[in-house]
Amino acid sequence: MTFDIAQRFRPDLPPPEAPWTDPPRYSFVGGHNDPGSVPFAGLAEAATSVLRREGERLATYNLGGSPLGYRPLRELVSRNLAARAGLNAAAEQVLITSGSLQALDLVNTILLEPGDTVIVEQATYGGMISRLQALGVTIVGVDVDRDGLDTDHLGRLLDRGVRPKFIYTIPTVQNPTGTVMTVERRLRLLELARDYGVPIFEDDCYADLLWGQPRPPSIRALDEEGTGGQVIYCGSFSKSIAPALRVGYLVADESVLAQMSALKTDAGTGALEQLVLAEYGASHFDGHVEQLVSVLHAKCAVMAEAVSTELGSTATFDSPQGGIFIWLTFPEGFDTGALAGPARAAGVEFNPGAGWSADPVWGARRLRLCFGQPSHDVIREGVAALADAVKTMT
Amino acid sequence: MTFDIAQRFRPDLPPPEAPWTDPPRYSFVGGHNDPGSVPFAGLAEAATSVLRREGERLATYNLGGSPLGYRPLRELVSRNLAARAGLNAAAEQVLITSGSLQALDLVNTILLEPGDTVIVEQATYGGMISRLQALGVTIVGVDVDRDGLDTDHLGRLLDRGVRPKFIYTIPTVQNPTGTVMTVERRLRLLELARDYGVPIFEDDCYADLLWGQPRPPSIRALDEEGTGGQVIYCGSFSKSIAPALRVGYLVADESVLAQMSALKTDAGTGALEQLVLAEYGASHFDGHVEQLVSVLHAKCAVMAEAVSTELGSTATFDSPQGGIFIWLTFPEGFDTGALAGPARAAGVEFNPGAGWSADPVWGARRLRLCFGQPSHDVIREGVAALADAVKTMT
Numbered sequence: 001m002t003f004d005i006a007q008r009f010r011p012d013l014p015p016p017e018a019p020w021t022d023p024p025r026y027s028f029v030g031g032h033n034d035p036g037s038v039p040f041a042g043l044a045e046a047a048t049s050v051l052r053r054e055g056e057r058l059a060t061y062n063l064g065g066s067p068l069g070y071r072p073l074r075e076l077v078s079r080n081l082a083a084r085a086g087l088n089a090a091a092e093q094v095l096i097t098s099g100s101l102q103a104l105d106l107v108n109t110i111l112l113e114p115g116d117t118v119i120v121e122q123a124t125y126g127g128m129i130s131r132l133q134a135l136g137v138t139i140v141g142v143d144v145d146r147d148g149l150d151t152d153h154l155g156r157l158l159d160r161g162v163r164p165k166f167i168y169t170i171p172t173v174q175n176p177t178g179t180v181m182t183v184e185r186r187l188r189l190l191e192l193a194r195d196y197g198v199p200i201f202e203d204d205c206y207a208d209l210l211w212g213q214p215r216p217p218s219i220r221a222l223d224e225e226g227t228g229g230q231v232i233y234c235g236s237f238s239k240s241i242a243p244a245l246r247v248g249y250l251v252a253d254e255s256v257l258a259q260m261s262a263l264k265t266d267a268g269t270g271a272l273e274q275l276v277l278a279e280y281g282a283s284h285f286d287g288h289v290e291q292l293v294s295v296l297h298a299k300c301a302v303m304a305e306a307v308s309t310e311l312g313s314t315a316t317f318d319s320p321q322g323g324i325f326i327w328l329t330f331p332e333g334f335d336t337g338a339l340a341g342p343a344r345a346a347g348v349e350f351n352p353g354a355g356w357s358a359d360p361v362w363g364a365r366r367l368r369l370c371f372g373q374p375s376h377d378v379i380r381e382g383v384a385a386l387a388d389a390v391k392t393m394t
Numbered sequence: 395m396t397f398d399i400a401q402r403f404r405p406d407l408p409p410p411e412a413p414w415t416d417p418p419r420y421s422f423v424g425g426h427n428d429p430g431s432v433p434f435a436g437l438a439e440a441a442t443s444v445l446r447r448e449g450e451r452l453a454t455y456n457l458g459g460s461p462l463g464y465r466p467l468r469e470l471v472s473r474n475l476a477a478r479a480g481l482n483a484a485a486e487q488v489l490i491t492s493g494s495l496q497a498l499d500l501v502n503t504i505l506l507e508p509g510d511t512v513i514v515e516q517a518t519y520g521g522m523i524s525r526l527q528a529l530g531v532t533i534v535g536v537d538v539d540r541d542g543l544d545t546d547h548l549g550r551l552l553d554r555g556v557r558p559k560f561i562y563t564i565p566t567v568q569n570p571t572g573t574v575m576t577v578e579r580r581l582r583l584l585e586l587a588r589d590y591g592v593p594i595f596e597d598d599c600y601a602d603l604l605w606g607q608p609r610p611p612s613i614r615a616l617d618e619e620g621t622g623g624q625v626i627y628c629g630s631f632s633k634s635i636a637p638a639l640r641v642g643y644l645v646a647d648e649s650v651l652a653q654m655s656a657l658k659t660d661a662g663t664g665a666l667e668q669l670v671l672a673e674y675g676a677s678h679f680d681g682h683v684e685q686l687v688s689v690l691h692a693k694c695a696v697m698a699e700a701v702s703t704e705l706g707s708t709a710t711f712d713s714p715q716g717g718i719f720i721w722l723t724f725p726e727g728f729d730t731g732a733l734a735g736p737a738r739a740a741g742v743e744f745n746p747g748a749g750w751s752a753d754p755v756w757g758a759r760r761l762r763l764c765f766g767q768p769s770h771d772v773i774r775e776g777v778a779a780l781a782d783a784v785k786t787m788t
Contacts (some may be wrong), residue, residue, distance in 0.1 A: 003623035005593045005650050006558060010507050016652035020460040033453040040449025043666075046442035055434020058636035059427040059767060066414040098492055101661055113404050120441030131659070165402060173638070199399045229397035242452035246492070256399050258410035265525070269497055270664035271638030272437075373453060 006136040008181030014134070025347035026075025030326065031243050032373035034299070036294045038242050039284065047272075048278035054275060055102050062268040067094025067248075067261055069269060070371045073278035077235070077249050083208065085172075086217035087233070088224060089251045095260060098269045100205050100248035103234040104128055107201050107250075108262040111135055111165050119151050119157065119164040122329060122362060125203065126355045128168060138162065144174060146318045148181025151188040158196045165231075166199040171219055175208035176327040176356050176368040179184025180210065186219050193230050195328025200231045205248070208240040210322035211297045222250060229253060237277055239324070240289050245273045294326060297374060299379065303371040306380045310387035314394070327353075329365060334393070342389040348382055386391060403423070408528070419741035420776025421555060423717065424657060425637050426767035428693070431686045432636050432677065438672035441666075448669060451521060461655055462645075463490025463663060466674035471629070471643050476680060479566075480611035490656060492663045494599050494642035497628040498522055500597050500654040501644075505559045506531055513551065513558040516545050516756060517721060519569045520595065520749045523711065534558065535752025545582040553591050558624075560593040560599045565613055566604025567600035570721040570750050570762040572714025574604065580613050587624050594625045599642070602634040602683050604716035605691045611646040614645060623647060630670055633718070634683050639667050684780045690718060690766060693773065697765040702772045707788075717767030721747075723759060730786070732762040736783040742776050745768035 022270040057063040064069055074091040081087040097103045104127070108177025112118070114136030120128065122141035132139050140162055146159035149169050169189070171181035181189075195199050202219045220231035247269060250260065300320055307315060307326065315328040330336065336352045344352060350367050369386075371379055417423075422627045451457040457464055468485040470765040474480040491497045496760065498521070506512070508530030514536035534556055537544035552560050562584070565575035575583075578593050586593050614625035630642040641663060694714055699710060701720065722731065730746040737744060739755065746763050751757025761779075765773055 001787065002621055003588065003591070005623060005626065005647070006653070008591075008593055009504050009653060013653060014656045016649065017655035019652070023458075030455055035450040035453040038450050038452045040445040040452065043449065043452075044442040046446040047445070048438045049435040051438040051441070055437065056432050057430040058434065058437075058638045059429040060425060060430045061424055061637050065636050067411070068414070089666065095646070098664070099661055101659060105659075110403050127659075182400075194397065197397070197402075199397070201400055216582060227396055230401065232399065242665075243455050244457050246660065246662065246664040255410065258402060258413070259400070259407060261411035262408045265495060265499075265521075267408045267493055268638060268640065270492070271636075272638040272666045272670060273664045276441075276666060295574075304655075311399040338673065340449070370414070377542075380476060391401060 008016045010274065011051045024344065024349050026370040026378060026385055027374070028371065029349050029351050029380060030370060031238060031242055032293050032370065033239065033324065034292065034372055037295050038346040039280065039288050042280050042288070043276055043283050047276045050275045050279040051381070058271055061272040063271050066258065067264070067268060068092070068094065068257065069270065070278055072276045072282070076278050076281045076285070079249070081218070081251065084215055085204065085221060087221040087251065092254055093251055093257065094270050095250045095252070095257045095264070096274060097248045097250055097264070098234040098266055099238065099246040100203070100234050101127060102264070103248050103250045106129055106263055107232055108132070108135060109263050110259050111199065117163060118166055118168055119154065119162065120358050121170065121174060122358050123177055123356055123366065124168065125170060129358070139358045140234065141179050141362070144177055144179065146179050148174060148179055148185050149189060151185045151192060154189065155192055158192060162282070164198055166201050168194060168201045168203065169219070170203045172204055172215060173210055173320070173322035175206060175323070176325050177318060178323050178325060178327065179271065179318055180216065181363045183216050186216065186222055189217060190223055190230060194227065202231050202233045204233060206239050206323045207235070207295060209293055209324065211293050212321065215280070232256060235246045240285070240292070241277065245277065246270065247273050249275055293322070299371045299376065300326070302376045303369060303383065304378045306383035310383050311390065313391060325370045328367050328369065332365065334365040337364060339367070339389060339393055342392050343386055346385040347387045348389060348391045350386070396643055412579040418738065418743050420602055420772060420779055421743045421768070422763040422765065422776060423743050423745050424764060425632060426764065427633065427637055427718065428686065428766055431689050433674065433682050436674050436678050436682070437670055441670045443667045452665055455509060457665050461658070461662060462486070462488065464668040464672055466676070467668045470672050470679070475552065475612070478609055479598065479615060481615040481645065486648055487645055487651065488670060489644045489646070489651045489658070490663050491642045491658070492660055493632065493640040493642055494597070494628050494630040495521060496527055497644045498641050500575070500657055501626055502526070502529060503657050504653050505593065510559045511557060513548065513556065513561045513753050514550060515563060515568060516746070516748055516752050517571055517760065518752065519564060520563065520745065521523050523749065523752070526710065533752045535756070538571055538573065542568060542573055543583060545579045545586060547612045548583065549586055552586060558592055560595050561587060562595045563613070564597045564598065564600070566609060567568045567604055567714070567716040569600060569717070570668065570719050571712060572717050572719060572744070573723065574610065574711055574715045575612050576609070578687050579611065583616050584620065588621065596625050596627045598627060599630040600717045601629070603690060603718065604686055605687050608716065626650060634679070634686070635671065639671065640664065641671055661725055675745050687716070693765045693770065694720070696770045697763060697773045697777065700777035701763070704777050705784065708784060710783050719762050722761050723762065726759065728759040731758060733761070733783060733787055736786050737780055740779040740783045742780045742783060758766070
């Protein structure tokens, strides 16, 4: 008789993963990117030159260097942030992570215990919500509009006695709303965080994909111009280069990084990916991102037009100011969770808003559509199919 | 005044990581490998060809495929295990992990709660000991000799009422003893595990580095020939290709992998490393490992001779049957923890045995010396310097 290890599993595990199936024809979920924009020839060239020069170092954990990560990659991050986000971060203040998800895990691990509270934007990254829920943390949502996190609402929450362990914000190309927090609000957010002694966790993963306006200084940059120490910052190469590469980064004061390093027990982030990103990015990052952003901007326009044409006034949205997604709001009483079944039957997959909202009831009439991966034609056909599914609901 | 996030840290964190410093002249710690054996030209060639063919897929998480990992890499693992370890594992029974450390974390997470017990070999992998300690698990050691885990001792422990959640074993090129468990003992271990309903976690990370004898069938292979289901198996490319690549794998029944997949929340293991390993390994794995093993075997001989010459009867050891380390035992009363300071002053770094033993008192007169990375000359000079440090102790 076959032994069943499952009978020895600890009792409080999440449900097992369902078997993997191919995505449907019109897949508008996930942080996937434009396949035609992957700079694979440049990455291959970078791999060849960096392996010829430094390949022997793969024999040693962390390439024989600091567990913070491959130094030329930390220097690239440092240069990029100075040029793009107004943020001065020495290479010693950069920790390379195995994707930004590990960055979220490290921040959560050093700060959170069950029963704690975290303030997040009312609509926010689903991967953060599921992590906070798994940790037994209370999630409190703060309003977010086209100018980003509503600091007046935040002030009222703090005034009313909400005491978060930190405030999690995605200020630049907010996920899922695609909005950008104004500089005024960034400064007000910092002021509130200082007044109430609350750390800010700034997730800037999509910020490289901003279009049509200058990128505002990051909140950490504004803080460092002032008294400093208030902000842990994270970013990623998933959106700017390729999501299947698992390389993100944290920027924080050395003492904070030292604590997180003690908890990063993975023996380092994949060195080949670090080597290749550093080599490729040193001379190609800006040019590549400029090309990528123009492709995504065009896809966004196609999706926005398709949504307006096919769904008319049934779904409203703010025009994304960058990124790879549109956040739709349906009329009161509409349930995007219930739409998922008919949409799936029509070959359409989207993110129901409940999973991307601090309050699932608030999120129930909302949904996220990602446009980074599908072609213009697939976007148009898929939105039309989604609109047909919506009609069956109303 | 600068805000200090450290004042918001949860109170039960491990100590922060000390600032990184260059390793000393004679560094005999860590699972590093022979730099001259890194097949960097082959890896670069593989990168070029696989990126040309599949580079666009980097735009999609998990390369657009199953979260179990890149299928050609799982197929390589499957072929390798059939040919090398007598283990028949379909690609659906292979989960690619971000290094074997993630494999350890996943197994620990599905099976262990604080207060549980795990049986390990008396001398075992320090990274597993620190993980079990952090989880609040009781570690019980079972004797290990030149024939591997002592199943008579295991039988007595189980008979006496020790009830482990699982038995963790490194049967082939045991870490740190370099021994190999006999087939007879593997079968007896399985029998005991079945009788007492205990899962076995078989860590085969060093098994590719065996020399001088045919590789015995893995415990999971022997189990699958019988009733099956008793064993979760893990392996790695860290030892056979390069440790700075973070790619390991788990082999288990589909239901067990489905549970672990639900807890592998890293959005996939680095895809570039998976692509390159699969492409390179498809035609080069066996030849590369054969060359690598001969280099390591020669280094082992140099270190064994140096230890015998310099330390004489002060330190005893079993000749390693593969791998990258020698496990030394000093006379009763000797403390290798106290040796670390004088050794460090002489430029020598080693792993004190306490951290590699289920019982730190038992381990106190033992230590591990790694020989994978240093040259023959560095090995000889370093062991001589270590012997000088030992003399100051006695």
